[in-house]
């Protein structure tokens with residue numbers, strides 16, 4: 182059944198963040214807002230943490246009148262239609278507007294896409310309070326976890342709680358530069374629109390939409406998709422208090438959210454397991470460090486496969502232990518945000534590459550990060566510390582030997598060649614057998 186409703190307003194999108202992935206997602210979204218002018222305003226605001234930047238002498242823009250002295254990054258992006266610092270050599274659609282003023286960038290935006298290194302999001306949310314449209318909806322592309330004295334939270338949950346909005350998650354096997362070059366990849370989006378957002382009727386024969394966590398058929402996406410509240414029920418409870426999207430706007434149904442992110446080269450699978458999507462993206466960064474450590478020793482593919490195997494087991498166990506049974510194992514094994522992201526991250530990701538170089542050169546990984554990444558940020562090192570402090574507080578360090586091993590190596594307590602011993606469950610079993 183198709184709704185014939187005509188909506189007088191269109192959704193305005195703001196990307197909060199403009200790094201390597203932030204700019205790539207801005208490109209994806211801006212291509213789609215141009216194509217779907219019936220749902221979205223074409224212009225996409227991209228908030229930029231302003232900085233001065235000088236175009237390098239080997240850049241194709243070296244002869245530009247902007248070259249030769251430092252310029253504001255926003256001016257460079259808006260003039261050259263390229264993020265010369267964080268996504269060089271990728272042409273950006275002209276409907277992306279780089280904006281250094283956070284409050285101005287989010288003004289009137291009904292869709293907020295959060296995409297910045299996880300260590301900065303708390304402060305950004307503080308600045309956003311009271312500045313956003315109260316019925317805005319969010320998507321977090323952040324790969325990390327918020328660990329505090331009160332426990333461990335998904336960023337989609339903490340953003341939602343701080344801003345009083347519904348926030349879903351997007352994560353997948355997505356090395357930004359490859360996506361920006363329009364090489365084929367897949368991603369996973371967890372988005373459960375609050376009931377009130379789905380103003381179009383549920384298609385006949387699909388009461389309540391698709392089953393929890395399964396792929397969704399695009400032809401059936403106009404209706405609401407229901408999910409059991411997960412352990413703790415925070416999202417479920419909060420959703421009841423959300424402000425309804427005014428009927429002047431097209432519904433933010435699964436179908437319209439898919440139209441925002443899906444490209445011929447970037448395939449979106451919508452599922453309901455926001456916990457699995459978020460944990461896969463956050464925890465694989467720790468595993469990628471372990472893969473880099475053993476590869477840096479020259480131990481070859483079998484060693485890397487071993488830490489990846491243990492890593493995915495610990496990812497699922499972390500979900501089940503701390504977020505309850507509503508986390509689906511299949512999210513880790515079948516979706517792009519699970520094992521596929523683990524594979525790509527342990528092959529060509531920044532965490533993997535920097536960890537490998539650190540071992541090969543006998544240097545500190547933080548120094549390698551500064552030398553190699555030109556301002557981009559590793560997420561695995563801080564996540565390893567954050568997850569360790571959470572596991573320690575829970576008394577469960579021993580139950581996650583790989584996550585703990587990575588922290589020990591980063592701390593200098595252990596060496597990369599100690600990793601096999603630290604994840605050796607056979608030795609433990611033999612000990613127990615006497």
Ligand SMILES: NC(=O)c1ccc[n+]([C@@H]2O[C@H](COP(=O)([O-])OP(=O)(O)OC[C@H]3O[C@@H](n4cnc5c(N)ncnc54)[C@H](O)[C@@H]3O)[C@@H](O)[C@H]2O)c1
Nearest residue numbers: 199200201202203230297298301323324356357557558560
């Ligand atoms: N790069 C990738 O390939 C990729 C792919 C998928 C997901 N992700 C995830 O997306 C998120 C964003 O990563 P990214 O690659 O866009 O970032 P990045 O690693 O390129 O980090 C640089 C960004 O951080 C910003 N920044 C620096 N200091 C800041 C501050 N004090 N406050 C606010 N911003 C500041 C910079 O302005 C720049 O925009 C991360 O969680 C990452 O794990 C990255």
Ligand SMILES: O=P(O)(O)OC[C@H](O)CO
Nearest residue numbers: 353354355356530531532
């Ligand atoms: O480069 P990394 O290690 O931050 O990983 C990038 C993406 O998350 C891969 O999906």
